[in-house]
Amino acid sequence: MQTWIKIGLWIILLLGFASLLWLVPAWTPAAAQQPTGNIPTVTGTPLGAVITVNNPYGANVRAGPSSYDYVELDWLPPGATAPAIGRSPAQEWIQIIDVGVPGGVGWVYAHLVSLSPGFLPIVEPPPTATPRTTPTINPTYVAAFQLQMTPTRLSTFTPPPPLATLSFASSEATMSHIPMGFIILGLALVGVLGAVISFLRGR
Numbered sequence: 001m002q003t004w005i006k007i008g009l010w011i012i013l014l015l016g017f018a019s020l021l022w023l024v025p026a027w028t029p030a031a032a033q034q035p036t037g038n039i040p041t042v043t044g045t046p047l048g049a050v051i052t053v054n055n056p057y058g059a060n061v062r063a064g065p066s067s068y069d070y071v072e073l074d075w076l077p078p079g080a081t082a083p084a085i086g087r088s089p090a091q092e093w094i095q096i097i098d099v100g101v102p103g104g105v106g107w108v109y110a111h112l113v114s115l116s117p118g119f120l121p122i123v124e125p126p127p128t129a130t131p132r133t134t135p136t137i138n139p140t141y142v143a144a145f146q147l148q149m150t151p152t153r154l155s156t157f158t159p160p161p162p163l164a165t166l167s168f169a170s171s172e173a174t175m176s177h178i179p180m181g182f183i184i185l186g187l188a189l190v191g192v193l194g195a196v197i198s199f200l201r202g203r
Helices: 002-023 139-145 180-202
Strands: 050-053 059-062 072-076 081-087 093-097 105-109 113-115
Touching (some): 072 105
Antiparallel strands (some): 050 113, 059 072, 059 105, 081 093, 093 105
8 A cells, every 4th residue: 555655656756856847947048248339331333433544644533523622642653443433523533442551442533434334423513622821911011022112203294385376467457549440440441541542553
């Protein structure tokens, strides 16, 4: 009788132990905590666009899309290639990847290179560099080369002497008081008398 009791107890113990193993969830190894943060990703050029320098004198790499507003950063020899990543809004400059310049990107003039097929997005140009100092003119130098104009009083106006007017005596004062008609008539009579005398002498 005691033997059957012991066997029953062992069976109960085994069943209880088995039930405990069945009810306890399976043990899974804890995963290590992953660090959080921004992981830099490497992006390729859009659709593999590449520029090739076809200018026999090479091409300058500048800090922005302008030959006047941005400084020269690098120079690419003829035949050199570089990945292209963008275009200027006016489509005249191409932004390329150049590891030899600050920031790793630069700009080349589009007419000096040939572009392989590929899509290039429009990239806004970077801000231009501001001069560290504003050029000023030394006021001492300005005063040294500035002409000092001394005001002088103009001379007073002196009117010229009056012009002398010539007066002509009338010819009537020198002529006689004989009327011109009598003189003409007298000359006519002398002429007629002379003609009569010449006629008489001819006969």
